[in-house]
Amino acid sequence: MNRGVTVRRMPLPVILAVDEDETSLRDIERELSDRYERSYRIVAVGSTPEAHEEVARLADAGEEIALALAGESLRDAPGSEFLVGVRKRHPQAQRGLLIDYAAWGHNPTGEVIFAAMARREIDYYVIRPTRAPDEMFHQAISTFLLEWSHARRLSSHTVHIVGESWAGRAHELREVLGRCALPHAFVLADSPEGRDLVADAGTATGLPLVVFPDGEVLVDPSNAELTIAAGGPVDPEGRDFDLVIIGAGPAGLSAAVYGASEGFSTLVIDSGGIGGQATLSSLIRNYLGFPRGISGRRLAEEAYEQAWVFGAHFAFMQQATGLKREEDRVVVALSDFADVNARAVILASGAAYRRLEVGDIESLAASGAGVFYGGPATEAPAMADRHVFVVGGANSAGQAALHLAEYARQVTIVVRASSLGAGMSHYLVEQVEAAPNITVRLETEVVGGGGEGWLERLILRSRSKSDAETVQADALFLMIGARPNTDWLPTEILRDDRGFIRTGIELADTPDWQLERAPLPLETSMPGVLAAGDVRDGSMNRVASAVGDGSIAVRLVHDLLATN
């Protein structure tokens, strides 16, 4: 049944430009109006006071700024300072610093940009347009607008989840759609939009509802039903492959791109969807080729598409539950379907966060009721005006705190160590210390917490005080170290004492290696089975190194099959 989805008329989102150079402002206004006027309202002003007034007026009127552009140096303040103010009133606005073409490559301008990006004051820079049409300018503008629409879940393919609260089953369904790389939005059932969607769906009972853009409606579907409806494959279809990859995180997706592109019939199996831990990262800034940074989810979506167009097969919501060697094949057992087998297997099952297991923390986490394991990529916008806590002392905790600080009233990082620098990169420590709404509690642990249906309080114990202290808390993000996803593997796959898979030459002298030839670099103790990414003992825990491992593993599969 295709009833379509009711669309409420909203005022057009605004593209706001402020520049003191009259000619430049005229060029910017012309280029923006020519290209975007049907979908956005263009506002161009020549001074910072006017721009501030406009920002406040729009916020008070409930109108949204999608993109703000500001000249690098304005008379009253640097453009980046104005753009910080924009985010305070319009949390999802993209912010671009306008620079001259001639300034590109100049050290002083470069330094302004590096600093503003490091402090998250701007999203990127834009070179002022010159002759019309300036396609370079438009490429920058459309990238900003795409990022904004992703953050606002405004894609025309957005799936709506209608639920009674953010928590519980609605939260789990959002996670499933997130892992399948589908744009989705949560709508409260008793909001005007929620009531419209429920009325359009024509079903009197049952929440949460999942409403697809073509009008298809599912009432409280299972994860597998939702994945299938969303177009995600769950059945591997075939049984015999050249290469089976366990895990669709960065390592598995990379192996899929290389495996499929090099002519192997390739199957990727994941117990969730795509992207693995990377989907928890709101902005990966150190992955080659993405100077403005990229969210882990977007990176995974692009990689999935790339593997798919090379012909890789996928099976989501499938747990690999066993692995054995049978003559020249490796057999993988699956949770819901018959075994699949391959000439070679790449284990890219990564790692997952350790659990805190104190007070009511685990039950609140299970229903997404204010306690979240991993980064705040999805939850951050809902944290406006709240006091949130981040537990952890590594880079991922620093990134999470900085991202949350753009929305939340107050962010508190709770760390067991006696200094932030003990586990966090210097550049992140600097950013955390410079953020006015982040505080750090060193030598402190969360020892309890609870709330009625949503997290309300945490119990903290600090090394310097004998009594534990109860603090009011609106949300908790736990980034407390990872455990490898290797419990399901047979004992023939040798692991270190923490469970990470041992590979390569370090196996050569162990009794577990039984062939005459030396093991290949990423080969495990089961011949024909390689390991890539975070699941491997000695991995670098980076997206780039996982991707590198995935490509190397495929190169080694060629060698392995030639040797056999």
Ligand SMILES: Cc1cc2nc3c(=O)[nH]c(=O)nc-3n(C[C@H](O)[C@H](O)[C@H](O)COP(=O)(O)OP(=O)(O)OC[C@H]3O[C@@H](n4cnc5c(N)ncnc54)[C@H](O)[C@@H]3O)c2cc1C
């Ligand atoms: C919050 C956060 C921020 C980060 N930020 C950055 C950053 O800025 N830069 C950077 O370089 N790195 C960053 N990282 C690290 C980076 O995300 C990881 O190093 C990378 O994702 C590892 O990739 P992987 O493919 O090895 O494993 P994972 O990403 O862990 O993927 C493993 C996949 O295997 C699946 N799986 C597990 N067991 C099974 C099974 N039995 N059957 C089927 N499937 C299974 C899982 O569902 C998962 O999808 C960050 C990590 C986190 C958590």
